Amino acid sequence: MEKRYPFKFLDAYRKEDFAFFFGREEEIEALYRMVFQTKILVVYGTSGTGKTSLIQCGLASKFKSYDWLALYVRRGSNLIASLDKALCDASDGVFEFAERLEPDARDLPQKIEAVYRASFKPVYLIFDQFEELYVLGDAREQQQFVQTVQKILEVEQPVKIIISIREEYLGHLYTFERAVPGLMRKKLRVEPMHLDKVESVIRNVGRQAESNVSLQAGEEPEVAEAIFEKIRGKNSLTIELPYLQVFLDKLYLHLTGDETRRAGAVVNLTALQEMGDIGDVLRDFLDEQVIAIARALEELPNTVWKILSPFVTLDGTKEPLSEAELQDRRPDTSQVLLTAVLQALVKGRILRYTEHDERYEIAHDALAKQVAAKRSDEEIALLEVQRLIKSQVAMKAENREYFSEKQLGFMERYLSKFRPDAEEQAWIEQSRANMQAEKEERARRDREKLEKAAEERRLREKVAQAEVERSLRRKAEEARFEAEKQRSEADEQRSRAEQKTKQARQLTRLAVILSMLAVAAAFWAFWLKQKAETATAKAKINIEKSYQSDIQRLELEIEITNRNIASFREYEAGDDVILYENSKKDSLSRLQDSLEKRLQSIKK
Amino acid sequence: MNANPSTGDPRVVIQASSADTLTLNVNGEVQEIRNQLGELKTLLHNLKVQNIQYADKIYNIEHIDEANFGIVTSNRVFNAVLTRELIELLRDRPKVTRFLGSISKEDKANWECNRTHLREALGLVEESLVWIIGWEVRRLFSIGNDREKGMEIKIGEYILHCFNLARLALQLTNSLLLSKLWDIKKTGRDLSIAHPSVRLFFHTARPLTLTELTAVFRALIEIFRDHDLEFPIQEMTKENLPAFLDPGSPFGEACARIGKLENFDQQNERYDLADCHSAEIALAAILRHFSFFTSYQLVSMKKVEYEEIRNTKARYIKDFSILEKKESKSLQRILKYDENASLTYALFFARERTVVNLFPFFLDFNTLTNEQDFQIYAYECREGGSGLRFLSLKSENTDAIYYRGVQAGQREIATEEQKNEEQKSVRLDLVIKQFEDAMNTLLDTDERFEAAGAAPSVNYNF
Incomplete structure (x- = not known):
């Protein structure tokens, strides 16, 4: 069976690495x-x-x-x-x-x-x-x-x-x-690994038949524990796995010196004691890589650090970038140098290249922290500028805010040190234009304010002058009105006098007519008086006549009444006097009284 | 069957094939023979050659027979025969009709050899089958489709999944029949079901072979036939029983062929491409006889809640999932308020009014364990005296469910998690108890599973 190098350095394990994947x-x-x-x-x-x-x-x-x-x-x-x-x-x-x-x-x-x-x-x-x-x-x-x-x-x-x-x-x-x-x-x-698990990982990898790395027989537990102790921090009970990978890789190279990683290696306690702790290993590893790349390319290490810097955010996390994006962030670096450094960083496993989106990224967060720690104030300011621009451009146009004059002032120093993309550049230009427009607007407003003040002053004077004129006009008008009034009163008095004269004349004429009418009336009154006296005499006679006839008629009625009363008195002697008759008798009595009273009155 | 290519043999390659002739290249020399297996075998025998190559495929002549010879010489790809067979079953479905209508005249005869057509057909087949079968068909399609996999691995995986699919088809049908028989026997009907194969189904300590599952299937349909029982689904009728029972029928032969392939001595023999074709042909024949798989759906009853409010009629809240898409319908999760009760934790094989509960032979493990999504388990065999072993169709792992003897009475619980755990245990016990009841009812026995660990029980009378 062909033996393989079991460690992945800063790469993630894949399905084909399952033979070496332990502890999970x-x-x-x-x-x-x-x-x-x-x-x-x-x-x-x-x-x-x-x-x-x-x-x-x-x-x-x-x-x-x-x-x-x-x-x-x-x-x-x-x-x-x-x-x-x-x-x-x-x-x-x-x-x-x-x-x-x-x-x-x-x-x-x-x-x-x-x-x-x-x-x-x-x-x-x-x-x-x-x-x-x-x-x-x-x-x-x-x-x-x-x-x-x-x-x-x-x-x-x-x-x-x-x-x-x-x-x-x-x-x-x-x-x-x-x-x-x-x-x-x-x-x-996913919990960080404790000693037990790390031990199990190291020992199992060492035992794998496919692995070209093994642990010194008889020292396995001690070797595993010593590796764990080298990697964990002072106050930590767990380790970060990338550190373990970097450490084991450095240990392997320390043991074999074989960059192809084909040679077999047996890890022992002596070799481990010769290694520093993980902080040193990581720092050294990154520094070594950067220095080696700088030397190979005949550049300063600072140039390599500057190229690495954009791959880490201000927060110390990774930011994948394409080569074109990196070029935009580092316009002062030549394309050739940029490509060469990128290739070297990939080869040194500081950067990882992903083909599907053609981007480079720092191989692990642990390295990102180291890169962030290496930054100068100038680099940090540059990143702040880039973040400021990106944060605005990331928003929809309608939600963006133009950079302020202060922000543009801060940016200005760094804009030559990176190349904002077209949209970012456009937004900066728009912000500048906006700032210019705002300035002009301010100046216009100041000018307008001054003009307005002058205008107001002019207006105030005009108003005052107009007020004086108006006052004079009003007085003249009042005087005219007074004169008019006096003239009118005089006219009226004259008119009244003329009218009175006319009335007096008419009254005189009327008095003449009235005196003539009074004479005529006196004559007519005398004639009427004579006529009235005659009529009165005639009337008296007629009245006396009428009285005589009334007396006669009344005396007749009284007599009739008396007769009636007498006839009723006859009834009074009887026992059967009915009520009706009594009332009738009463009414006759009352009639007799009334007639007698009337008779007396007429006689009077 | 040894399919190792011996490098010293002459090299025989099929260059072209027509209805009548095969054009061969024998060590650089072109030869033409009649397109007949016998003639090809004779030629290879005379040349003392074991293997023959067609395109990138190498066949052992010993594994080529009349059944798979047509596929070998037509250079058909994996899944082609199976897909064509299943598409034929579905040809009345609107989508399939449209698909077949869209194929040009020239392609009509062999559309399954066209990769684009085949892929579309595979999709139509997969979505039309009941989930248990559709999921396994998907695996077969995936393996057959994989262009990166080495041929040897591909052959091994493909043939294994042909067996799995045939097994599931038989298991599903057996479960339908057993469920129906169980219900019938529960009504008090006197039936003699204790057939050795049925007994084996309930007592096996290992997964049954295809041959054994076929025997169970035949025994069950004989019981239905002999007792004149109504089949659980309309598609199974007395008229089509001979096709299932006759060992000489296409179904019988397909079962025998795939059973024989499964029983290869895998220590000393290796499957080759011709075996794959044979398995595929046999599988296609079996599925053709179970055409009802294309018209039924699997419904997992996730939860049934009882709700009765004062002075109102009680009702049930049913939460269930339909596991496969049929035609234009999409996958559905349904919440239904109903005055009729329903079986809880059931896994229904359903179409309109025909509904068969497959529990506990098939079950949705996620329903029992109060999890989302679904995970169908198929009963495989006994696990000691207190458990059953199930195959998870999604993961292909087996999982044992043990009887714990948890008392479903009243108990004190401290947390929601504890309640869930208690409920899970009670439900998982139900699986074993249901299986036990089915077994005892059908076999007229009184066998009990032993509790693997008892839980305490408290009971108050209120």
Whole structure:
């Protein structure tokens, strides 16, 4: 059997490395069980716990080839676009990937169907280093991805989603979980390795027949423990697996000096004691690589550090970049040198090149921290500028804010040190134009203010003058009015006098007429008086006559009445005097009284 | 059967094939013979050659027979025969009709040899079959389709899955028949079912071979025939029983052929491409006789809740999943409020009003363990005196379910997790108890599974 080098350095283990993959048996079983219990699950853990290896090697090895079609998706420049590309590539030519300005997931169900029909294998979409969506992506991309996952979970083909994310970013999944409630129902935490497991890994690798590295017989437990002690920090009970890999690789090279890694090696305690601890190993490793590359290319190490710097974010996490993107970040470095350094960094396993999206990235977060620590203030400021620009341009145009004058001032010094892309450049230009426009607007407003003040002053004076004129006019008017009034009063008095004269004349004429009429009336009154006296005399006679006839008639009536009374008195002697008759008698008595009274009156 | 190519032999390659002739290249010399197996065998015998090559495939002449000779000389790809056979069964379905209509006249005779047509047909077949069969057909399609896999591995995997598929087809049909018989016997009908094959089904300590499963199938349909019982599904009638029972019928021969292939001594013999073709032909013949697999669906009853509110009529809330897409319908999870009760944890083989509960011979393990999605288990054999071994169709792993003797009375629980665990244990016990009841009812026995570990029980009278 041909022996193989068992360590992966900073690369993740893959299905074909399963013979050397130890220490994760429980996690593999748990993950394998979970895959059949849900359509979406989350694998999380701190950086360097081996999440990617657990999925790519441990879980993948549990499946037969006809039951496992894994599409590993990293964000690249956009997660939806990367997913789209992975699906198109796996669709056996049914779909061609077309780069779009705005990634679109509308035809995703058809693409998944095409991928499934190309192989008839259940599809596992594995989103590795998912934290990149939150570190490098904007809210829009995050929202789009959530919607994409909702769509994927509805497709009819057997599709499962596995999300691998660093533990410290787990909280970012909150919004995601609200949209996909089952998201966190099945999750697996990948624990850092303790001594027991590390021992088991080292000893099992050493025992593997395929491995060209073995442990010194009789020293296995001591060697395993010594390696663990070299790698763990002072206060830590666990180790980061990439450190273990780097350490073991350095140990191997220390033992064999064979860069091809074909020679056999037996690890013993003496060799281990000659090695420094992991901090030294890692620092030394990176420094050595950088110095070696600089020397080979006849450049300064600082040049290599500067080229490495853009691959690490300000937060110390990895940022994958294409060669073109790197060139934009380092316009002052020649294309030839850039390519040469990249190649050397890949060869030295500091950078990893991913063919599917043609990007380079730092091989591990552990190295990213070292690169971040090497940065100068100038480099940090440059990255801050780049982040500032990216953060604005990442937003939709309608939501962006122009850079302020202060920000543009800060940027100005660094803009020559990297090459913003067309959109970024356009936004800077627009911000400048906006700033200029704002300046001009301010000046215009100042000018306008001054003009307005002058105008107001002029206006005030004009108003005052007008007021004086108005006052004079008002006085003149008043005087005119007074004169008019006096004239009018005089006219009126004259008119009244004339009228009185006229009235007096008329009254005189009337008095003459009246005196004439008075004489005529006196004559007429005398005539009337004579006539009235005659008529009165005649009337007296007639009245006396009428009185005489009345007296006669009344005396007759009295007599009749008396007769009636007498006749009733006769009845009074009888016993049967009826009431009616009594009343009649009373009425006659009353009539007699009345007649007598009337008679007396007439006589009077 | 030794298929190792001996490098010293003359090299015989089929260059072209027509209805009448085979054009061969024998060590660089072109020869033409009649397209007949006998003539080819004689030629190779005379040349003392064991293997013959066609395109990139190498066949051992000993493994070529009249049944697979047509495939060898037509250079058909994996799955072609099976797919054509199944598409024929589905030709009345609108989608299949459209597909067949879209094939050009020139391609009509051998459309399955065209990769694009074959792929479309594979999709149509897979989505039309009941999930248990469809899932295994998918595996077969996947293996056959894999262009990166080495031929030797491909042959091994392909033939193994032909056996698996035939086994599942027989197991599913046997489970349908057993379920029906169990229900009939429960009504008090006096039936003699204790056939040795049926007894073996319930007592086997290892998965039954294809030959044994075929014997169980025949024994069961004989019981139905002899007692004049109504079959669980309309597609099985007295008229088509001879096709199943006659060893000389195409079905009988296919079962015998695939059984024989399965019984190869794998220590000393190796399968070759011709065996793959033979297995595929036999499998196609078996599935043709179980055409009802294309018209039934699998329904997993995830949960049935009882709801009765004061002064209202009680009702049941049924949460169930339909596991496969038929024609335009998509996969469905359904929540139904119903006044009629339903069997819990059931796995129904259903079409309209015909519904057969496959539990506990087939079950949805995720339903019993309160998990999402579904995971169909198929009964394989006994696991000691207290358990049963099931095959997980999704993972191809086997899993044992043990009887724990958990008392489903009243107990104190401290947490939700504890409640779930308790419920799981009770449900998993039900699997064994149901199997026990089916076995005792059908075989007129009184055999009990032993509890692997008893749980305490408390009971209050309220």
